[in-house]
Amino acid sequence: MALSIVDLYKKVLPKTNCKECSFLTCLAFAGMVVSEKHPLRGCPHIASDVLEWAEKELEEQYRQGKWLKKDMAVDALQLAKDKITKEDLKQIGDRIGGKMEGDVLVLPYFNTYLYIDSSGVKDEAGNDLSRNEQTFVYIHISMMIKAEAVTPTGNLKSFKEFPNTVAKVVSMRNHIEEPLKKAFAGNLEGLKRACLQCGGIDVKDNYESPNLALSFQVFPLVAVTLLFWEAGEEFDADVKLLFDEKVTCHLDIESIMFLSQYLADRLRAASIL
Ligand code: SF4
Known part of the structure; x- marks a missing residue:
């Protein structure tokens, strides 16, 4: 019953x-x-x-499946997949910095590679990425199918400087920046170690005020830079994520949020391993 x-x-x-x-x-x-x-x-x-x-x-x-709430992640992934055909993948590979191996697009991703075809996205070990992570990857690819190739300019902006982010700024602060500060305040070395493990490249020489600056090459056309200020006598620790001003040609706002959360979660996980 x-x-x-x-x-x-x-x-x-x-x-x-x-x-x-x-x-x-x-x-x-x-x-x-x-x-x-x-x-x-x-x-x-x-x-x-x-x-x-x-x-x-x-x-x-x-x-x-009786009375279970519909799994929105399943629908979102299917929707993102449906936007990309086999032909699209072949044509898009070079433009987004990947290469085709047969019917599979191999795409650099942080310090590793993804293997993408119309059935799913796998990591180097052959495991399926989570549904949300696969959706994120497909959205990046689908945004480039009909668009002109846009090269990052190297001019970086914080999340709130992009259009249509007002509703997400509080979420960025509460769910991403604050937990990062809490996890790494007083532990600069731990943060640096976690960043390097996740493929971060030290770019501190480009900045004067933060104690740490690391850049992550997420996809060949998408990077994110993390700046971290250690607490002083008169101010708390602070953290900021910066994106290229052209990032919205390669990811929508939801995907930038996903990426920020994903990076924060990976860094916190790496710090306790
Ligand atoms: S409120 Fe929660 S814990 Fe308390 S009796 Fe109901 S179901 Fe059980």
Whole structure:
């Protein structure tokens, strides 16, 4: 018997709204369990036999995709893939700095290579990239199919200097810059090590004020530069990501956000390895 949100609420949860699961109500928790696979064990007040039974029911309905929220990442990837044909890939390879090996486009990516065809994007080990990362790669390629080739000028700008970024600036600060500052304040060496591991090139000689400056060649036509200022007596640590003024010819604003988040996550992950 499949468990709807109401079934779960009525038949399984204690209905006390105690908030220990970090949701305001049992009904809200039930919604997350049924539609987004939030673990039922997040509620500590379910008898073990009921929990065992309900988890089995949920497992079966997850398998069938029943009542699950639609996975937006699947649609986004399909949409991005659909914009590119085999012929497009062949013609676009040189223009974006890649080369064709048979039907596969080999594209430099940070300090590694991607293998791209119409079925997906793989890394050097032959593993599929995550859906979001594949979408990011396909968007970069699709933006160059009909456009004139645009060469980066080397003139760098911060995210908020690009048009149509107002709604994303707070998100950039809260989800990307602040966590980076928190992770690396007082740990310049750790940040530098993480950057070098992720393919960063030291460009400190080009800047006077930041303590660290590293440039990442994301794709042959797309780079991002990270500047980091260590905290002083009168100011906090600061971080800034800079992009070439022509980056919006190669990535849309959503993709620039994705890239920034991806880089921040990789640096934090590299620092704890
Ligand atoms: S912990 Fe359980 S009982 Fe408490 S609010 Fe969450 S679902 Fe309801």
